[in-house]
Amino acid sequence: MATKKKIEPLTGDALLAKVKELDTYTKEEKARECGYYTVTKNGVERVNMMKFYNALIEAEGVELDSNTSAQGRGGRAATYRISVQSNGNLLIGSAYTKKMSLQPGDEFEISLGRKHIHLKQVGADDEE
Template identity: 60%
Template sequence: MPKKTKKQSKPLAGQALLTKVKALNDLTREEKAKACGYYKIAKSGTERINVMAFLNAVLDAEGMDLDAQVKRNKKMGGRQPNYRISVQSNGKLLVSSAYTKKMELQPGDELEIALGRKHIHLRLKTEED
């Protein structure tokens, strides 16, 4: 006769998860994860508790999105500035609008160019200059 195995229930989520976690206040996070259904029984019969999935589910239930900034940046699209430019075929240097926005430069702002041995410095001219 085949061995009967205990059917594992679906892990708790949302408000049910938060309620259960608060009720289990005196347990360790591993014990809470197991009590909330975040474990599996391996073929060998050993229990594997998935604490990371449990913690992520708690964060989701709390409404916390730790990837919000990353998602927001990806939605902006386009390339990210890499602080490198190349001399164009006509000998000019083109500075991207990403840099001028970062420096909060406006049309008509004047920059002073200072040449070094192997570098160029751009400095915003102020009214005192």
């Protein structure tokens, strides 16, 4: 069995070009040809599909990771829906306050409609 020299995994435009060049290959063969495999102690070749897919996504310029805080805590995404708590309060979560760059102490005017509540930041310029 001939030993194939392991190549450095391709990234960026080189990866995209190689994948297009190998359009008739299976996805495993494409990953292997682009350098996304390891050889075990027993000489068994293992294709690392996850690293290959991640490299393809990055090469395409798709940003999957959100801008998380310095502690690396992402939290839940804003759903733009809240529920009245058992004590009758409405709690607006940090996802909304961060998105609006609000700081502790920022004030709002509350206006009530028939089926809605509007919050208008005191001192903010009208954007609408």
